[in-house]
Amino acid sequence: MDTREALTAHTNKLHKHLVQFQKLDSLREQAIDEAVLLCKEGKPYSTEKINHWTNKINEHAKQGISPTRVVVSEEMIKEYVNKK
Numbered sequence: 001m002d003t004r005e006a007l008t009a010h011t012n013k014l015h016k017h018l019v020q021f022q023k024l025d026s027l028r029e030q031a032i033d034e035a036v037l038l039c040k041e042g043k044p045y046s047t048e049k050i051n052h053w054t055n056k057i058n059e060h061a062k063q064g065i066s067p068t069r070v071v072v073s074e075e076m077i078k079e080y081v082n083k084k
């Protein structure tokens with residue numbers, strides 16, 4: 001494999017990694033939006049979905065260059081809603 005092929009393969013691998021990160025992060029953001037909406041409406045909510053995607057993101061980050069995300073508590077959601 002010449003240098004150009006090696007660089008192309010490496011770039012493609014990084015791109016695939018970041019595309020997967022974006023998908024996982026989007027799902028996490030959707031879960032956050034759902035929890036925030038329920039909290040605003042005074043309805044029961046959970047951070048289970050959020051942290052499911054958070055854990056997936058953090059596992060994925062171990063395999064490449066993507067960032068990690070913080071585990072979210074119900075208190076964090078309340079604080080966020082109260083600040084708005």
